Amino acid sequence: MTSTIVPTLDNYYPLTSQQLESCSAHYTLQWRRGQLLVNSSKRLPQPYLPSLDNQQLLVECLKHSPVNLVSIDAKLGTNMLEFWAEACKQAHKPIFLRLADGSRLFKRTSxxxxxxxxxxxxxxxxxxxxxxxxxxxxxxxxxxxxxxxxxxxxxxxxxxxxxxxxxxxxxxxxxxxxxxxxxxxxxxxxxxxxxxxxxxxxxxxxxxxxxxxxxxxxxxxxxxxxxxxxxxxxxxxxxxxx
Structure with a gap:
């Protein structure tokens, strides 16, 4: 089952005009069987989460979360992928690029x-x-x-x-x-x-x-x-x- 992650944070509030171009305005987070899915979504209205724009705050969130791995959408672009990859590295969480055709990333090795x-x-x-x-x-x-x-x-x-x-x-x-x-x-x-x-x-x-x-x-x-x-x-x- 897939559900959208909406953390209970004090800094959780709707987007303002100055925050529309921020990192967290361009993607949604979903939780599925221990995986954190980072999806590209520029059309849906979303709350602003400063903890997703600050790498150190993101590292702390990942460290204290039950996330086993992060699967991120390639549509987000190189800069945002590197931002998340560095955070996952510091949090000791593996991160995978999600393939566009929806094929499974985790195939058993013979x-x-x-x-x-x-x-x-x-x-x-x-x-x-x-x-x-x-x-x-x-x-x-x-x-x-x-x-x-x-x-x-x-x-x-x-x-x-x-x-x-x-x-x-x-x-x-x-x-x-x-x-x-x-x-x-x-x-x-x-x-x-x-x-x-x-x-x-x-x-x-x-x-x-x-x-x-x-x-x-x-x-x-x-x-x-x-x-x-x-x-x-x-x-x-x-x-x-x-």
Whole structure:
């Protein structure tokens, strides 16, 4: 059974003209079997909930809620998806991109695929151990040039639409521009992605990874392509497909 969540909050009141463009004015929240469904809805009149516009307040709400996972509508756009994804990350709640065709995001993985994922993570772990001296050397060099920006994080869409952050060495700092250029050209900036493989976010041998912005753009027409585990492609680059 599906029901709309209307929290009992002191700051719950109708929208004013200045609040019509706020984040919470563009979506509705629904509760269904432990899942929080965040839907795009610009036509329905809705109350204004400041706790949904302030990320820290949203984090606290998610932490103290019985929500097991968050399923969010791709129609909300990249900025709002990142807003919710960051809140879910801090609240330790998984968040999934809901596919446009309404297909189920949570399909059981076959026993054979589980073994493949185990082998995938084992290979990534061995590669990480072998490349650890190289990564340590790069970290030392980066600390000499720009100690405040060693890694960069980018939101991506993984298995069955799950949102996760891809880890790379940061190459955008002005202080390490020459080193950053060399890292990008050699593909060594992608070495930390091995940690994503070990965590099960992406794969070395299955399918491709979707950058969040591209996933939002194509999910409305080709959502079935987001139902498989992404792959780390040649030259350690995570490519997208339009």
């Amino acid at each position: 026993q054979g695929a589980i073994w493949l994922q185990f082998i995938d993570r084992l290979i990534a772990g061995l590669l990480l151990l072998l490349l650890l001296p190289v990564m340590a050397t790069l970290i030392i060099l980066m600390q000499l040039y720009s100690p405040q920006s060693l890694f960069s994080l980018e939101w991506c869409v993984g298995e069955k639409g799950k949102l996760f952050q891809l880890i790379r060495f940061s190459t955008n700092s002005q202080k390490n521009s020459q080193l950053g250029y060399w890292l990008r050209q050699s593909g060594l900036d992608n070495l930390p992605i091995l940690w994503n493989v070990i965590r099960g976010d992406i794969s070395l041998i299955f399918t491709r990874c979707w950058i969040l912005e591209d996933a939002v753009r194509i999910s409305l027409s080709r959502s079935e392509q987001l139902s498989t585990l992404p792959i780390v492609t040649n030259s350690w680059e995570v490519k997208t497909e339009s």
